[in-house]
Amino acid sequence: MECLLCNSPFSRPPTWMGLFTDRGQSPLCPRCEGGFVPAEGKPPISDWKGTPYEGALDAAVSLYSYNDVMKTYLRQYKFLKDAALAGVFSEALRHAPILKGRTAVPVPMHPERLAERTFPQVEELLVRAGIPFVPLLEKTTARNLGRMGRKERMASDLLFCLAEDAEIRRIDYVLVDDLYTTGTTLHHAAHVLKKSGARSVAALTLIRA
Ligand SMILES: [Zn+2]
Helix, strand or coil: CECCCCCCECCCCCCHHHHHCCCCCCCCCHHHHCCCCECCCCCCHHHHCCCCCCCCCCEEEEEEECCHHHHHHHHHHHHHCCHHHHCCCHHHHHCCHHHCCCEEEECCCCHHHHHHHCCCHHHHHHHHHCCCECCCEEECCCCCHHHCCHHHHHHCCCCEEECCCCCCCCCEEEEEEEEECCCHHHHHHHHHHHHCCCCEEEEEEEEEC
16 A cells, blocks of 8 residues: 555555454554654643633643654645544544543634635544544634734634533533644633633643644
8 A cells, every 4th residue: 555644655464453443554654653753741831821811721731743744644634634544643542541531622623714624624533533522612713823923822812612502511621632832722712611611621632833
């Protein structure tokens, strides 16, 4: 088969597992698979002390760091919309300890962005990993926060609201997203859940940028 990231041909010896499940049937060559590097440390949520969003997130974990292989992965995943690519991180996501005892909530895309991308990437990761989730949030703006300065980001209006019919219970939630960059997206999302009655809100991202 051909690697979905680098297009080089590779073969993998068949396994018993592979006969019954799609485990061990990675769409990536061993070299690309070995290129993902675990994230160092945890996202610095203490950066948000003294802002209106202080304490919105109770904990945060990222699984991988952002390197060239990951950059290629994200580009291919968005471009190919390949279910096999969504499954590359299923095992790692499923075994993330931060999911234990918490209800997963995907960070949504704005409908305009969703139309551009044509599929909800984060939800697809969860579906593929077999992690149950509740879509409680809606994105209220299509603005790109990456272009704002730090002050502007920290003071901007909420980027999310509760989805229609969403019911927030007094339980522990974990937001799931692809990237932790400045933490703005996740703090805004967490703030909405907290003020609606969530007991605690954690964050799990695939990548720490
Ligand atoms: Zn490859």
